[in-house]
Amino acid sequence: xxxxxxxxxxxxxxxxxxxxxxxxxxxxxxxxxxxxxxxxxxxxxxxxxxxxxxxxxxxxxxxxxxxxxxxxxxxxxxxxxxxxxxxxxxxxxxxxxxxxxxxxxxxxxxxxxxxxxxxxxxxxxxxxxxxxxxxxxxxxxxxxxxxxxxxxxxxxxxxxxxxxxxxxxxxxxxxxxxxxxxxxxxxxxxxxxxxxxxxxxxxxxxxxxxxxxxxxxxxxxxxxxxxxxxxxx
Amino acid sequence: xxxxxxxxxxxxxxxxxxxxxxxxxxxxxxxxxxxxxxxxxxxxxxxxxxxxxxxxxxxxxxxxxxxxxxxxxxxxxxxxxxxxxxxxxxxxxxxxxxxxxxxxxxxxxxxxxxxxxxxxxxxxxxxxxxxxxxxxxxxxxxxxxxxxxxxxxxxxxxxxxxxxxxxxxxxxxxxxxxxxxxxxxxxxxxxxxxxxxxxxxxxxxxxxxxxxxxxxxxxxxxxxxxxxxxxxx
Numbered sequence: 086x087x088x089x090x091x092x093x094x095x096x097x098x099x100x101x102x103x104x105x106x107x108x109x110x111x112x113x114x115x116x117x118x119x120x121x122x123x124x125x126x127x128x129x130x131x132x133x134x135x136x137x138x139x140x141x142x143x144x145x146x147x148x149x150x151x152x153x154x155x156x157x158x159x160x161x162x163x164x165x166x167x168x169x170x171x172x173x174x175x176x177x178x179x180x181x182x183x184x185x186x187x188x189x190x191x192x193x194x195x196x197x198x199x200x201x202x203x204x205x206x207x208x209x210x211x212x213x214x215x216x217x218x219x220x221x222x223x224x225x226x227x228x229x230x231x232x233x234x235x236x237x238x239x240x241x242x243x244x245x246x247x248x249x250x251x252x253x254x255x256x257x258x259x260x261x262x263x264x265x266x267x268x269x270x271x272x273x274x275x276x277x278x279x280x281x282x283x284x285x286x287x288x289x290x291x292x293x294x295x296x297x298x299x300x301x302x303x304x305x306x307x308x309x310x311x312x313x314x315x316x317x318x
Numbered sequence: 319x320x321x322x323x324x325x326x327x328x329x330x331x332x333x334x335x336x337x338x339x340x341x342x343x344x345x346x347x348x349x350x351x352x353x354x355x356x357x358x359x360x361x362x363x364x365x366x367x368x369x370x371x372x373x374x375x376x377x378x379x380x381x382x383x384x385x386x387x388x389x390x391x392x393x394x395x396x397x398x399x400x401x402x403x404x405x406x407x408x409x410x411x412x413x414x415x416x417x418x419x420x421x422x423x424x425x426x427x428x429x430x431x432x433x434x435x436x437x438x439x440x441x442x443x444x445x446x447x448x449x450x451x452x453x454x455x456x457x458x459x460x461x462x463x464x465x466x467x468x469x470x471x472x473x474x475x476x477x478x479x480x481x482x483x484x485x486x487x488x489x490x491x492x493x494x495x496x497x498x499x500x501x502x503x504x505x506x507x508x509x510x511x512x513x514x515x516x517x518x519x520x521x522x523x524x525x526x527x528x529x530x531x532x533x534x535x536x537x538x539x540x541x542x543x544x545x546x547x548x549x550x551x
Contacts, residue, residue: 096509097498097528098332103507103536113538116506116536119536119538120509120536122536122538142547142548142549143548144551145550146550146551147551251330253486253526255511255512255513255528256509256511256512257474257498257509257510257512258504259502259508259509259510260504265330265331265332265492269492271490271492271493273349274336274352275492276353276489276490277490277492278488278489279330280521281524284517284519284524286517286526288514291514291517291524293486293519293524295488303352303355303356305346305347314375315375315376315377315378316375316376317377317378317379318377318378
């Protein structure tokens with residue numbers, strides 16, 4: 086059954102990139118890029134990622150298996166407009182997705198068909214519509230929210246996300262673009278509950294996959310000094 | 319050899335409590351408390367924690383072993399003033415620490431000796447001095463930064479922390495008191511690097527222990543399409 090999934094590399098303090106680059110200089114030289122490349126290093130070092138990009142070399146390890154698994158599970162992608170624009174030139178004629186990509190944007194544009202099974206379809210009627218179109222195109226495989234972080238947050242906020250895998254990188258950036266930022270539209274004493282369904286620890290990164298359970302009230306759990314019986318789990 | 323350690327329960331978005339309670343109402347009824355009790359629920363449910371508090375019942379599981387291990391490793395504690403003030407009444411005559419506690423405060427006060435080996439010594443000459451005094455008192459065991467989050471952050475910022483264990487709870491709070499907040503005094507393209515040394519996944523929480531490596535520049539890793547040989551890890 087098709088799930089809507091997202092996976093993102095984040096620092097220990099929750100950033101998926103450094104502070105947003107807005108100046109005139111090259112993005113590659115920005116603090117945003119420096120943070121982004123630090124938290125994605127485990128992936129860009131991985132053989133499976135490098136093969137998809139047509140890059141030489143790479144490390145064959147558990148991290149590489151995680152990358153391969155992500156690519157393999159996705160039947161279609163949903164992508165934010167900024168990521169799609171930023172990737173269009175570097176991804177070239179043979180982008181790494183090899184599946185239909187639905188770009189959430191305000192600007193209408195003809196579908197862009199690339200080699201290897203990748204196409205970019207521009208969806209102008211919102212996140213839910215883009216997810217619905219990707220679901221139809223996924224052929225029973227998963228719909229993967231490719232990013233960026235702002236789109237992942239929108240999909241989570243809209244209650245459309247089934248699974249979130251965070252690749253938690255052991256670095257504190259201090260500032261930057263935060264995945265789980267304040268605009269999740271949670272009420273007072275309201276939270277989004279999740280369940281960890283798989284943890285893969287490596288030396289470079291901790292991969293934690295969560296099932297998203299949904300919004301729930303924060304109830305004060307007043308077991309205090311009373312408590313129940315002793316149980317074993 | 320004595321290490322300086324800290325462990326804190328945090329939500330997936332990095333909060334150790336809800337938004338700070340400043341009003342006149344009871345703290346227990348506040349959003350700050352609701353967030354705090356959600357992220358610490360795995361511990362307050364645990365047999366080892368409840369036994370230390372003199373509370374009935376509890377769950378005997380891996381989470382309880384983690385609590386027992388933390389208590390067992392600490393030869394002395396360093397604690398923030400707000401946490402010490404907030405705990406003084408509820409902890410009563412037999413606080414759960416059973417070791418000397420050094421409270422970082424601006425207000426001088428006589429040492430408070432409690433039962434079971436717990437004492438509270440008020441240190442007015444700063445975080446580093448409190449850590450140094452705790453180190454002397456720890457008898458070769460670890461110095462544990464008991465919290466709150468603001469003190470953990472100060473000890474990390476000062477370069478005094480050897481190990482940080484985060485108990486990452488699968489809940490998104492959206493707002494609250496954040497452990498790794500902006501006042502870490504990191505320069506542009508500077509980060510704090512860590513290494514994960516132990517991951518214990520449970521259904522309720524993911525325990526990740528990090529060794530703190532220290533500050534390091536964020537270097538743009540330009541392997542791009544060049545790359546080296548294929549290696550196996």
